[in-house]
Amino acid sequence: MTGKPEDATPAEAAPESGPETAPASAVAGRVQQSVAALIILAVACWVAIVSFDVEDPQPYLFPQLLSGFMVALSLMALLRALRGKNRTGVGIGGRQFLNIAAGLAVMLVYVFALAEWLGFYGAAFLAMLTLYSLYDPQPHDSVRTWAVRLAVTVGFVAVIYVVFALGLKVQTPQGILF
Amino acid sequence: MEFLDHFGAVFTWSSMLILCAGTIGGLLLGATPGLSPTMAVALLIPFTFHMDPAQGLMLLGAAYTSTVAGGAVSAILLNIPGAPANIATALDGNVMARKGAGARALQICFISSAIGGVLGILVLIFLTPVLASWALKFGPSHLFWVAILGVTIIGTLDSKSVVKGLLAGCIGLWIAMIGSDSIQGVERFIFTEELEGGVHIIAALIGLFAIPQVIEMLEGGRKDPRRTVFEVRRANVWRSALETVSKVRALVIGGTVGTVIGLIPGAGGQIAGLVAYDQSRRFSRNSAKYGTGESEGVVAAESANNAMVGPSLVPLLTLSVPGSPTAAVLLGGLLIHGIFPGPDLFQKHAAVAFSFINSMLIGQILMLVFGLAIAGLAAKVIEVKPPILASAILVLAVFGSYSVQNSMADVAIMLVLGIGMYFLARYGFSPAPLVLGIILGPIAEHNYVQGRIIGEAQDGIAPYFLTGWLNILLIALVLLSLVYSIVSEIRVKRQERAASAEAAS
Numbered sequence: 001m002t003g004k005p006e007d008a009t010p011a012e013a014a015p016e017s018g019p020e021t022a023p024a025s026a027v028a029g030r031v032q033q034s035v036a037a038l039i040i041l042a043v044a045c046w047v048a049i050v051s052f053d054v055e056d057p058q059p060y061l062f063p064q065l066l067s068g069f070m071v072a073l074s075l076m077a078l079l080r081a082l083r084g085k086n087r088t089g090v091g092i093g094g095r096q097f098l099n100i101a102a103g104l105a106v107m108l109v110y111v112f113a114l115a116e117w118l119g120f121y122g123a124a125f126l127a128m129l130t131l132y133s134l135y136d137p138q139p140h141d142s143v144r145t146w147a148v149r150l151a152v153t154v155g156f157v158a159v160i161y162v163v164f165a166l167g168l169k170v171q172t173p174q175g176i177l178f
Numbered sequence: 179m180e181f182l183d184h185f186g187a188v189f190t191w192s193s194m195l196i197l198c199a200g201t202i203g204g205l206l207l208g209a210t211p212g213l214s215p216t217m218a219v220a221l222l223i224p225f226t227f228h229m230d231p232a233q234g235l236m237l238l239g240a241a242y243t244s245t246v247a248g249g250a251v252s253a254i255l256l257n258i259p260g261a262p263a264n265i266a267t268a269l270d271g272n273v274m275a276r277k278g279a280g281a282r283a284l285q286i287c288f289i290s291s292a293i294g295g296v297l298g299i300l301v302l303i304f305l306t307p308v309l310a311s312w313a314l315k316f317g318p319s320h321l322f323w324v325a326i327l328g329v330t331i332i333g334t335l336d337s338k339s340v341v342k343g344l345l346a347g348c349i350g351l352w353i354a355m356i357g358s359d360s361i362q363g364v365e366r367f368i369f370t371e372e373l374e375g376g377v378h379i380i381a382a383l384i385g386l387f388a389i390p391q392v393i394e395m396l397e398g399g400r401k402d403p404r405r406t407v408f409e410v411r412r413a414n415v416w417r418s419a420l421e422t423v424s425k426v427r428a429l430v431i432g433g434t435v436g437t438v439i440g441l442i443p444g445a446g447g448q449i450a451g452l453v454a455y456d457q458s459r460r461f462s463r464n465s466a467k468y469g470t471g472e473s474e475g476v477v478a479a480e481s482a483n484n485a486m487v488g489p490s491l492v493p494l495l496t497l498s499v500p501g502s503p504t505a506a507v508l509l510g511g512l513l514i515h516g517i518f519p520g521p522d523l524f525q526k527h528a529a530v531a532f533s534f535i536n537s538m539l540i541g542q543i544l545m546l547v548f549g550l551a552i553a554g555l556a557a558k559v560i561e562v563k564p565p566i567l568a569s570a571i572l573v574l575a576v577f578g579s580y581s582v583q584n585s586m587a588d589v590a591i592m593l594v595l596g597i598g599m600y601f602l603a604r605y606g607f608s609p610a611p612l613v614l615g616i617i618l619g620p621i622a623e624h625n626y627v628q629g630r631i632i633g634e635a636q637d638g639i640a641p642y643f644l645t646g647w648l649n650i651l652l653i654a655l656v657l658l659s660l661v662y663s664i665v666s667e668i669r670v671k672r673q674e675r676a677a678s679a680e681a682a683s
Contacts, residue, residue, distance in 0.1 A: 065626070
């Protein structure tokens with residue numbers, strides 16, 4: 001994850017809001033920048049191969065033009081990253097990644113597993129309560145703080161239900177719960 | 179004066195109710211740190227599906243206007259700009275709050291916002307039809323270059339690195355190609371079944387603007403960010419109004435700078451406030467006081483921010499090239515209502531277009547009234563804890579993207595794009611050019627393919643795209659924006675190097 005010593009700093013700068021508040025010195029290092037550029041170059045090459053390897057070029061005229069620019073620009077980005085230039089963006093520090101990993105897991109499980117299996121509202125309740133509790137700085141061993149968490153979650157999901165199900169009449173997937 | 183005929187649609191009970199709700203909601207959303215205007219408008223779009231187009235747009239327009247003004251509340255009281263547009267507001271506004279003049283700063287901010295805002299909307303009202311009738315003469319090659327110009331300008335101005343900005347624009351253009359092509363229906367770039375219907379613009383907008391902010395709120399882990407909210411004491415509204423109006427120079431500079439920057443496609447409000455603040459300081463008699471709680475700085479920054487709102491819709495409504503990221507989201511809102519902005523908008527959908535523009539004018543006044551009334555309440559909203567906000571936005575994003583066309587695929591695309599954008603943003607890519615690419619992709623492709631057909635029938639493809647004074651003018655603008663950004667990038671690098679060399683010695 002870490003390429004240069006300064007990669008460790010973004011995690012300390014993070015709590016306020018994001019890139020704007022991070023100190024100017026906290027810029028992603030050469031290795032991280034190069035890997036990011038390499039991934040984009042790979043996508044660009046794939047787009048180019050798909051666009052040019054066709055029998056009827058008519059639907060791919062614009063993608064052909066576009067993929068040329070994509071490959072050229074991502075090559076430039078990669079070359080600059082390898083030379084240690086073009087260093088914008090704060091990158092991802094190890095601790096910061098650990099901090100967001102749990103949240104990312106909740107999001108992915110929520111959307112790709114729970115939403116259809118549990119039903120939209122049941123899944124929303126579970127996902128919101130989990131995410132909120134995981135990151136809530138309040139103590140986790142008191143009945144009162146858990147009551148607050150439950151109440152806020154139930155309240156918000158109820159508002160969502162009123163707005164989407166009753167107001168906008170959106171038919172959401174119903175799983176084993178609701 | 180055609181716009182005067184369409185005020186009737188705005189002054190109905192339901193329209194006024196929608197405008198009030200949009201304004202109050204926008205002020206509160208804008209005041210909450212972590213909720214940007216762009217994201218607020220993106221999350222609101224699903225709520226407009228069931229409204230008629232004019233009223234849906236009124237809601238979005240009112241929210242756009244008032245979130246920009248609401249963002250000043252957290253800039254002043256917390257020193258955390260609610261949106262990038264409010265960075266300049268914090269410079270003097272927060273110092274005023276520290277000195278106990280928080281209420282006066284808020285009042286001055288809303289009053290100057292309204293003055294700048296009305297000025298901007300008037301420019302929108304009078305310039306749009308003129309520009310639209312001129313743009314009617316545009317052929318496919320010109321529209322192709324306009325689309326490319328939109329992506330280039332936002333790609334180069336909105337990010338620190340020209341290469342990364344343009345690359346983000348290209349990625350957006352490519353995402354727009356996913357799905358079946360519009361002419362033959364051939365399926366392109368579909369590598370999972372979720373992509374069969376292509377990437378819906380609303381799902382993309384919600385994902386790209388909401389999810390990265392959700393993840394950013396989680397970066398700090400369980401740490402409680404300690405913030406100082408400055409107390410809001412009462413202040414006399416009339417005295418603040420007089421004080422604002424007396425700063426004629428700052429108002430004129432703010433209004434002009436905001437209007438001009440708004441008109442440039444892609445430049446957006448991020449820089450309007452800062453440029454106006456700088457210029458106003460340069461021409462002010464008490465420039466030394468700037469940064470020490472000088473209300474003139476707040477006036478310049480806020481009048482510029484809101485003066486930008488109206489003009490940023492001019493290129494949007496006439497050429498379908500949005501002037502700011504939020505205008506891009508607004509374009510998404512227009513598209514789902516089947517309204518395709520462009521030169522013929524004022525012929526095909528005159529009623530919708532004019533009542534939307536008129537409602538923006540009324541929206542400015544409502545924003546002033548409600549802003550002054552609830553500034554104190556807005557300070558309370560600021561205290562919503564990041565974990566609550568993050569989880570609530572996540573749920574709202576899932577429901578919002580699902581309700582676009584009752585499709586689970588849209589939700590999956592929303593989340594994957596959002597998480598991808600978070601990581602891209604960490605490496606200096608910004609969402610604005612990407613979104614503009616997605617929006618302008620179909621326009622660019624359609625006109626490119628049509629232009630080729632016309633060119634082949636006439637005297638060749640290259641001459642069709644590259645000759646004629648309008649083509650050359652547009653190409654020159656594309657090149658100009660590139661050269662300007664590359665030069666300023668080099669200048670910034672040089673300054674940084676000089677600064678670090680100084681620090682080292």
